[in-house]
Amino acid sequence: MDWLLAPATGTAAAALRTELTAFLRRHAQDLEDVGDAALVVSELVGNAVQHAGGPVWVSLDWTHPQPMLTVHDLGPSFDLEHLALPTTANERGRGLWLVSQLAKDLDVVTKRGDGKRVQAVLAVSRRVETSFDPLRRHLNPLPAADEAGPSGFGREAFLRALVVEIARTAEATQGPAVVEQMVAQVGATVGGQMEDEYRRARDVVARLAPEQVSDCYLRLKSAIDGDFYVISVTADTIVLGNRRCPFGDTVRQAPALCRMTSSVFGGIAARNHEHAVVLLDERIAVGDPECRVTVLLGDTARNNPGGHHYHAVPQPHQLNF
Template sequence: MDCYVEAGAAHALPALRRELVTYLRRHGDPGSDFDAAELLIGEAVGNAVRHTAGPAWVSLHWRDQLPLLTVHDLGPGFDPASLGNAVEPAPDPDADPFDSLAESGRGLMIMRALAPTLTSRARTGEGMVVSVSLPVTRPPSVSHDPPMRRAGALPLPEESLPQGGFGKESFLRALVVQLAQTIEVQHGQDAADAAVAQVGTDVGGRMLEEFRLAQAVTGRMSPEEIGRCYVRLKHAIDGGFRVVEATEERIVLVNDRCPFGEAVRQAPSLCRMTSSVFGGIAARNSDEGATVLLEERIALGDVGCRVVVELSVTREDADPATHYYATPVEG
């Protein structure tokens, strides 16, 4: 992070300090001493602005273990040691605590006590450069270095573009399929199904909102409207779904084209995406809940998909082979 502070712009220091500390908290270990880091930032930048006549350039870089704050005073400079000999004035109860520290003459002492490292040097020409490391560490992270799979990985070589590389669609499809497949391999089928189901539920809610807005649909949707919503959202992502039955009891759909293409056979858990999207939308328009039966699936080798959505089904009455979705409780 780099920022320029104009000469005499002491009023801008609180906002700058907050911005830098927010960055540290966003990337730092929660157990780090952020209060000490904030004091050091306030002192280092405040000294450059208040004790010189020129502007300052502030940089915060985090390439090593600790973040390094560097303040370039672009004015005539000042002697950092002189701050320790200042006469302490009477405290102002209404002043910013960082301002009072800077003016009290205790600033250099505080910086030396709190900073892991503190250096200063004269710039070529005029001004000073003060560098202070901040007592903030990055959170520990577990390293993962899996071997590269030599077979079955996506995108497929034939999906590359004439000008080189892969397009967004093939890349995103590969990303979703490989993530689902990896979860299944590392954590099991149930974990993969659960992850995909959560994603489908969240995405399906947004798709339902968009359909209602685009079609000016209010109140509870009829089975025919729910069916149109399913087909519309699936066609938008290049699926081949169509409704073959829509009654008060159920909606039945068939599909001859999966949005994930043949790649879905590598990660059958992605079918849970269809189940949770369809089931969630049905449950939001039901007094009870809804169930989804993935009767036929391209992912398992069938020539097409057949999906049966049963409407207004209680959990007790749900078939164990189906996926049950409860009607959301309004809150």
């Protein structure tokens, strides 16, 4: 990474120190080492700005275990061999002496023309990160080839494949329960946002009646290219069918994604009827020709031990129905 300070002002030097320190913190193995490294940056850049009288070039190379800081300027050079701890009566040189104690391999080279190059290895090690290099799966998560346009698969197909492949990878490494928990969390958050959008569109403030809950389901699923339809709605039960999964046929490769429907439907129902149970009776993801989803409300849900249970969690901004 490279920076040019032109004009080289104290304000520019301070901003660069902040940026470099933040970068070191993001990647350092031990945060306690960053303070000393930041001090070296501050002293070398500040010294160049104060004495060079012209532009200052700064670079940081962290291709090795410890980063190399290089500062070029057009100012006078100095001799490292004569650096010593200044006396209390002489403050000049204290910063460079401190740099020589905190940095590794401090070096100064006088240029053939004007100026100098100062290099210092900062005593901070890069955090060791786990490398993941899995073999490619040859089972294609993309939709059918006839969905591709003249330029190939579009954004929707790509994002759909991305979600499916993330779910498959998580299931292979962590197990299906972890994937279902993850998908349920996403569904809970997205479902709440979709309910808010439905309320704004329909101008609804009070509790959603069962018919409105089912209408909300159809609206949000239609928006993401599902093909849900109402089979029946009563005071305590909503039954929906679905002819087409928003994830396409690739959902068969990641059945845990059905938790998205369960979490979205269950969260909306519970927020409006205190308790809900979602029964995924039939699923395209496991080979059924269509999906069939039953949502139980209120006391009927409480008395049913099966399915996925959801409870209302009052928020400070929510109305208490």
